[in-house]
Amino acid sequence: MNLLGIDPVLLIASLMVSATPILLAAIGETVVEKSGVLNLGVEGMMIVGAVVGFITAVNTENPLLGFVTAAIAGALLSTIFATLVLYFKSNQVATGLGLTLVGLGVSALLGKPYEGIKSPTIKAFEIPLLSDIPVLGPMLFSHDLMVYISILIVALVWYTLKYTRVGLVLRAVGENHDAAHALGYKVIRIRFMAIMFGGGCAGLGGAYISLARVPQWTEGMTTGAGWIALAIVVFASWRPLRTLVGAYLFGGITVLQLNLQAAGVAIPVEYLSMSPFLITIAVLVIISARGNQGAPASLGRLFHASS
Amino acid sequence: MKLKSIFASTVAAVALSSAAMAADVKVGFVYVGPVGDGGWTYEHEQGRLAVEKHFGDRVETIFQESVPEGADSERVMTQMALQGADLIFTTSFGYMDPTINVAKKFPKVKFEHATGYKRADNVSTYSARFYEGRAVQGHIAGKMTKTNKIGYIGSFPIPEVIRGINSAYVHAKKANPNVEFNIVWAYTWFDPAKEADAAKALIEQGADVILQHTDSTAPQAAAQEAGNVITFGQASDMADYGPMPRVSSIIDNWAPYYIARTQAVLDGTWTSTDTWDGIGPGMVGIGEISSAVPADVKAEAEALRDALASGEYHAFTGPINKQDGSAWLAEGETADDGTLAGMSFYVEGLTGSIPQ
Numbered sequence: 001m002n003l004l005g006i007d008p009v010l011l012i013a014s015l016m017v018s019a020t021p022i023l024l025a026a027i028g029e030t031v032v033e034k035s036g037v038l039n040l041g042v043e044g045m046m047i048v049g050a051v052v053g054f055i056t057a058v059n060t061e062n063p064l065l066g067f068v069t070a071a072i073a074g075a076l077l078s079t080i081f082a083t084l085v086l087y088f089k090s091n092q093v094a095t096g097l098g099l100t101l102v103g104l105g106v107s108a109l110l111g112k113p114y115e116g117i118k119s120p121t122i123k124a125f126e127i128p129l130l131s132d133i134p135v136l137g138p139m140l141f142s143h144d145l146m147v148y149i150s151i152l153i154v155a156l157v158w159y160t161l162k163y164t165r166v167g168l169v170l171r172a173v174g175e176n177h178d179a180a181h182a183l184g185y186k187v188i189r190i191r192f193m194a195i196m197f198g199g200g201c202a203g204l205g206g207a208y209i210s211l212a213r214v215p216q217w218t219e220g221m222t223t224g225a226g227w228i229a230l231a232i233v234v235f236a237s238w239r240p241l242r243t244l245v246g247a248y249l250f251g252g253i254t255v256l257q258l259n260l261q262a263a264g265v266a267i268p269v270e271y272l273s274m275s276p277f278l279i280t281i282a283v284l285v286i287i288s289a290r291g292n293q294g295a296p297a298s299l300g301r302l303f304h305a306s307s
Numbered sequence: 308m309k310l311k312s313i314f315a316s317t318v319a320a321v322a323l324s325s326a327a328m329a330a331d332v333k334v335g336f337v338y339v340g341p342v343g344d345g346g347w348t349y350e351h352e353q354g355r356l357a358v359e360k361h362f363g364d365r366v367e368t369i370f371q372e373s374v375p376e377g378a379d380s381e382r383v384m385t386q387m388a389l390q391g392a393d394l395i396f397t398t399s400f401g402y403m404d405p406t407i408n409v410a411k412k413f414p415k416v417k418f419e420h421a422t423g424y425k426r427a428d429n430v431s432t433y434s435a436r437f438y439e440g441r442a443v444q445g446h447i448a449g450k451m452t453k454t455n456k457i458g459y460i461g462s463f464p465i466p467e468v469i470r471g472i473n474s475a476y477v478h479a480k481k482a483n484p485n486v487e488f489n490i491v492w493a494y495t496w497f498d499p500a501k502e503a504d505a506a507k508a509l510i511e512q513g514a515d516v517i518l519q520h521t522d523s524t525a526p527q528a529a530a531q532e533a534g535n536v537i538t539f540g541q542a543s544d545m546a547d548y549g550p551m552p553r554v555s556s557i558i559d560n561w562a563p564y565y566i567a568r569t570q571a572v573l574d575g576t577w578t579s580t581d582t583w584d585g586i587g588p589g590m591v592g593i594g595e596i597s598s599a600v601p602a603d604v605k606a607e608a609e610a611l612r613d614a615l616a617s618g619e620y621h622a623f624t625g626p627i628n629k630q631d632g633s634a635w636l637a638e639g640e641t642a643d644d645g646t647l648a649g650m651s652f653y654v655e656g657l658t659g660s661i662p663q
Contacts, residue, residue: 116547216528219343221499261491262508
């Protein structure tokens with residue numbers, strides 16, 4: 001089964017791998033923004049997750065432990081942002097950008113001794129029975145554990161936001177923090193936890209780059225994945241399931257264009273290279289033309305309990 | 308008027324403060340990637356450190372890493388010039404026009420642009436004949452491939468990269484007439500994830516040799532994952548990935564050049580020059596050929612390296628036709644530097660077209 005000389009099974013398999021880091025970061029950021037906070041520090045939290053996960057995995061030879069510590073590191077870093085923004089009322093945009101710079105610097109420092117070292121990689125986890133299905137098995141059910149976990153996180157976030165009380169409260173805080181406060185909800189505490197969740201997810205996403213997708217540590221290796229994740233949140237109009245679509249679309253086009261080139265398909269490379277960005281812009285235009293973009297009403301606004 | 312005087316006093320203050328420092332000469336370096344990329348920028352950083360070590364207190368160096376090519380680099384260079392840098396090395400092809408622009412504004416500051424072709428009274432260019440190293444790589448690749456498919460990760464379709472592809476192909480073809488090249492343009496110098504994806508895409512297409520013209524070690528890691536795939540270190544030795552997948556490498560050695568040019572500024576003898584050195588003068592090094600390469604192939608590759616170094620053999624020696632079949636070099640004829648510097652065509656046998 002070949003299309004234009006590309007094996008679709010391998011293509012979809014590698015698409016899922018290349019989309020996983022941005023998917024993880026984007027789903028975390030969705031929750032943060034749903035609570036009404038804009039954290040532009042995704043890139044910084046990702047790269048810190050990448051380096052901490054890598055260091056742990058190398059020293060313990062246990063990549064799964066690497067992911068756990070990466071999530072913790074991302075969450076810890078995000079508490080700096082949360083403290084500054086929620087308690088000291090600093091500007092969210094500036095603080096988020098600062099967090100990215102801090103993350104890039106800290107990771108370069110921590111990672112110095114780990115350049116050129118190989119990490120233990122996570123083995124593919126073949127889901128029993130399902131992975132034996134022809135075509136679909138190797139395509140969808142023979143990935144490493146993190147690919148499934150990322151999808152699971154998306155599903156959980158979707159369910160939580162849509163069907164649970166916790167999700168309802170979180171959305172209320174994001175839509176109108178004054179009203180939520182008047183109802184007695186702890187706006188600051190809820191946002192703090194949402195930001196930590198976002199940090200943890202970004203850390204996981206970063207670790208996926210350094211432990212699974214590449215796998216090695218190189219300074220600055222996330223190269224803008226965090227910013228793409230931020231764009232995908234908007235692209236998905238703050239809906240978890242659309243985040244999945246957005247991340248796979250973006251990852252898919254990136255991988256597809258490289259594969260088309262490798263297969264020698266005579267499509268001008270320039271168009272292929274810019275296609276992910278063109279499609280993103282097109283979708284953003286369509287979404288905004290439809291008016292309701294679904295942005296939480298209190299997104300990016302400062303909250304004073306007294307007002 | 309007012310702005311101008313503020314500007315002038317700032318410049319004066321900067322000049323004063325730099326005069327107050329002990330160093331005689333301040334040297335700036337503009338890098339396209341992080342110093343820890345393990346490849347291109349890493350080697351330039353080694354050159355900078357060598358300058359510091361060689362001159363001690365007489366020279367102060369400053370650098371800025373991960374500077375995007377284009378307008379942003381102009382800002383960085385301007386800032387370095389305002390900080391009192393006497394000599395600025397701009398180490399990526401895409402800094403060419405920005406370097407020329409900034410050099411016009413600071414006629415007293417000397418600029419050195421790597422891999423470009425535009426010069427001015429205060430702008431030199433320097434580059435290394437990486438294509439000589441590519442010839443050695445091509446030979447090993449042609450001999451070692453079992454699938455006869457060689458994957459090539461290109462960065463941008465500029466003469467330097469095209470030269471490398473042509474040189475590698477000519478020598479791979481000589482070693483193995485059935486060899487085919489698959490070329491993927493990544494449109495980045497440094498993006499580990501994308502470089503790894505590109506390597507994986509090529510491996511999925513059956514390539515068992517990956518050549519890269521991007522700066523990170525990510526393709527090495529991807530090849531290692533895949534197993535029976537060989538790679539070559541790019542710009543830096545990347546010895547951590549030997550003996551497999553990395554079987555050899557092209558090493559850029561900028562230190563002697565950086566020291567010589569800094570010395571020239573100290574002596575006041577600096578003039579605008581165009582330097583293009585290869586294996587012979589030591590600007591391009593061939594990294595240790597690993598144990599994964601059979602002894603006879605290794606001997607041939609080393610003989611090729613030595614012939615290139617001594618100048619007895621040129622990497623582009625005719626007969627070579629262009630991709631469209633038209634004659635380029637006749638039997639025994641060698642390519643002139645002008646054609647090589649502006650190379651924008653594939654040689655015969657390569658498939659696909661160069662993005663314009």
